[in-house]
Amino acid sequence: MSLETEVDDLWHRYDDGDLTAADAGEEAYAVLEAFLDALETGEVRAAEKRGGEWESNEWVKRGILLNFGLRGIEGREYGDVTYHDVLPLRETDDLPGRGTRNTPDGTVIRRGAYLGSDCIMMSPSFVNIGAHVGDGTLVDSCDTVGSCAQIGSDVKLGANTLIGGVLEPVEDAPVVVEDGASLGAGCRVTSGFVVGENSVVAENTLLTPRIPVYDLVDEEVVYGRLPPERRAFTRFVESSVGDHDLFEGGAYKPAVVAMDVEETTLEGVEREEALRE
Template sequence: MTNALESDVEDLWERRESGLAASDVTHDDRATLDDFLDALESGEVRAAEKESDGGEWTANEWVKRGILLNFSLRESRQRSYGDVDYNDVLPLRDTGDLARRGTRNTPDGTVIRRGAYLGSDAIMMSPSFVNVGAYVGDGTLVDSCDTVGSCAQVGDDVKLGANTLLGGVLEPVESAPVIIEDDVSLGAGCRVTSGFVVGEGSVVGENTLLTPRIPVYDLVEEEVVYGHLPSNRRAFTRYVESSVADHDLFGDGGAYKPAVVATDVEDETLEATQREGALRE
């Protein structure tokens, strides 16, 4: 089915590029759009996958095109969520399949958009939001006030602390979205954006910002990396001197920019002073 669905989506994409509008969509076109969303919800297709050799994550461009088609080839209309009326091109996801897989979404504010996947034994606490194209793995906790952005890929047995934001990345279609691999714990208030990859088994301290523009000082391999946190790291935010620190506007106070420090996830004995010294070195 996947190959046929991919072909149908690519054909619809070419027609849209040639001028197909929402008002011109046929019954068969709508069936393709619906079948595509069903495949996302079942986990049959995903917006990104890891290479078979365990290498990098790559985007499935046709899947991201399918999501964009569901935005551009549907007309917005009024819908209802409890006592709230809203306007959107997509309804919310039917959650009737969650109970038989042991997945819970608590009442009063757990919003799952059509085209999102939730694994078995997962938990969504209210209020929280999972967007179209997102994948939330088995046994994962999406805590209160969390957002899982469009196409974000979250592995198994992950803990997303309260008030955590995963930014997703829908466009450009060739760019991999935010990735949170298996057995990761993100502390409350974390932000992960712009296709950043958090490696398997890592523990990230609260209020940490992970984005490709912020360097990760990996004290395990003694290198600075961008765009990903290696597997099995304990990460937290520190501030390092900025290149503009000598500007007259800053006077004697200096200027600092955020950085992420990563240590071995098993090493809980490294004192704060040692961390700071290692970072400066």
């Protein structure tokens, strides 16, 4: 049987109540370990782009949920700290051979996370289970990459950036940051939002499907995605609640403005690339 078939079989037994942590045997745990290994090598991913759209691989998300449902909490060691979780942290012995480095004192990579070649993880930072971080990507200090998030190649995540996780429902696509994107410090990307390739996002920008993106290039308002090759930043637009008596002088709501990336200087991005070469 394929790994997908084995995971689906375990899931149906677990979902029907026929399989619990108490009676899961060596065979079930062997499947779960093989599944986590496949995530870490990039053999399987929580989401993939098909026909121009990102789609969730539901069986992969179920495999992650099985690792939570069929394992008990254990005390584990991380340096001088004892933590309690159902999974250990990811082994990192394979990273140096691919030119990937994680700095000391706080770079945490959970079991089942993928890191590509020539990546840099600055401390403190955290990459969760099911996340996929592409080649040449920088995960800066105080960054969080949530469960199942898909980060492309040559991406720069500025310091204190939050990439949200989307594990449930399993059919929902996770947060995606496509190849070549650069996010300034303090950005937050949540709820399955897709950042298009080669976009530059200003510091402290919130990207979520609930906030409109005013795309000045195609002259349209879009939700849940930032088109490729855009420079994005936050502005405030008039809100309908401004007509209420309590809002003297009007009321405003946040929005994201997207312009052609070529309309702004790329000195900062170019300088970053030069430092990494």
